[in-house]
Amino acid sequence: MFLLRGLLALVAGFTVVPFAFSAPPSAVDELKAVVVLFRHGDRSPLSSWPNDIYYGNSTLWPDGYGQLNNLGKERHYRLGQWFRERYDGFLPKRYNHNDIYIQSTDVDRTLMSAASNLAGLYPPLDDQVWNSAVNWQAIPIHTTPEELDVILATEFPCPKHDRLLEELYNSTQFQNWNEELASVFEELSPLTGYEDLSVHSFSGLFSTITIYRGFNWTLPEWTDTYWPLIKFWATRKFQWPTYTPDLARLRSGPFFDYLLSYFKSVKGNVSLPPRHVKGPRHQDLLLPNSNAPKFLMLSAHDTTLSDRTNALGVYPDAVPEFSSTVIWEVRNGTQGFYVNMFFKNSTGFSNLTLPGCEFNCLIDDYVKLVEPICIGVDQWKEECNN
Structure with missing residues (x-):
């Protein structure tokens, strides 16, 4: 002992940076785009220790293991309402597919979390109400099989x-x-x-x-x-899967390559290039390949958030709790386009500052700082197998 x-x-002496609450978006600088990457909501266990008296009791987990529970649905519904409050005016109340694109890993709990979140973000209005007893509308959530998804999931092999x-x-x-x-x-x-x-x-x-x-x-x-x-x-x-720059690039590089392409598209108001990833069953990874939507919603896992934040050097020094969210906001001010990053969970809303840049990081500087851990999909596949 x-x-x-x-x-x-x-452990007690380990420093944890406290949360700092941030004001809503400024009306001075124009908000151009938002990317949110969140963990799914509360779920049933994936595994447990052999002596656990609860894990083997199937009556406690009627929906099975690893499934989103009602608390997780409620938590994401509330997060969707928070998005509506923060981005109302920037993101119209009425759903339109040109405004938002939703991508999820191909896992029940992440797909259901995205759907719950959208229920809070987009309650149907006027002619969108298709049933007066159901305050909900169907909104498309894009996904691709995990073994083919190199952007959000980590199941695509990289030897x-x-x-x-x-x-x-x-x-x-x-x-x-x-x-x-x-x-x-x-x-x-x-x-x-x-x-x-x-x-x-x-x-x-x-x-x-x-x-x-x-x-x-x-x-x-x-x-x-x-x-x-x-x-x-x-x-x-x-932190260990992204412990070194090489590990970070191979673990999260395709995600950041896509994110920076999105930023460049927002800044230049040009089309995103098609990003198809051919897998063993010749299925395509669905990602936006038209003019960039103003809101990009990504539903994933605790590992996804920790990989991305640690690769950027802004890891919040805690296992990302259910519904934790990383937010990127792109604005246009007097000095040009810049990026703000935030981290939100149940206890607070904090600013994230990319090492080597200020909080209001000019988008060109942001791209230069992140590019070392970026890698295109084709190059990633080639390097992974070398």
């Missing part, structure tokens, strides 16, 4: 990233961490039922315990005792 106390002290990540996990640094935590693993093993624990084990524990805490369920005492440690290492785990 001496080691545990020492590690807890380390080079896998190799570099495995080298990181086998490094002296990781060996030292596991050795330092050996006595903790020895204590946790009989409590959890896990035989082989490592620094990678904490993220799964964090996820499931967080869900149970949301229901105020009674948990074993060890979940409180080790919670700061679990939370600390779970937070670190979400």
Whole structure:
């Protein structure tokens, strides 16, 4: 327990940047475009520890594991209402497909989260009301199979990233961490039922315990005792896939290549180039290839948010909670087009400043700073397999 106390002290001393609330968009500089990337809402567990008394009880999870629950639907509905309040006037109240484009990973909980969000953002108006008893309208949500999606999902194989990540996990640094935590693993093993624990084990524990805490369920005492440690290492785990510039580029490069193309399209008022990704079944990845919509909504996962924020050097130092959102706003002011970034979750709304730039980052400077971690899809596929 001496080691545990020492590690807890380390966790307690870790600095977390507090949230700073931001005012609504300024009326001085013209808002030109918005990109929102959010995590899905609350879900049932994906996995749990062997000794967990709740996980195997199917009556607790009637919709199955990994599925969006009612709290998750409500949370995203409220987030959609928040988008409406913040961007009302910029984004017309009446839905029009030219204004907004919605892309989701091909997973039930992300598709349902996007639909719930849109219900809050776009309640039907006038002739859009198709049933007086249903305050909802159908809005298209685009998706592509996970194994073909290189923009939002991370299931498309990249052998080079896998190799570099495995080298990181086998490094002296990781060996030292596991050795330092050996006595903790020895204590946790009989409590959890896990035989082989490592620094990678904490993220799964964090996820499931967080869900149970949301229901105020009674948990074993060890979940409180080790919670700061679990939370600390779970937070670190979400940084490792983008731990180095090479890892970041291979993990998130196609996303940033697409994002910067979108920014350039907004600035130049030109068409986005077609971005088709041919997979083994010759299906195309659907992305906008006409004039850029003013609002781009992307529904994804905690790993998606942590990968992108860590790659940019603005990781909020916490596992992205359900419905956490990264926002990019493009404005046109006296000095030209610039980009603002924000992070929103249930506890606050904070500014994100790209290292090397000011908060109001001129779009050309933003592009130059992000380009080193950008990679086009074709080049990405070639490098991944080299």
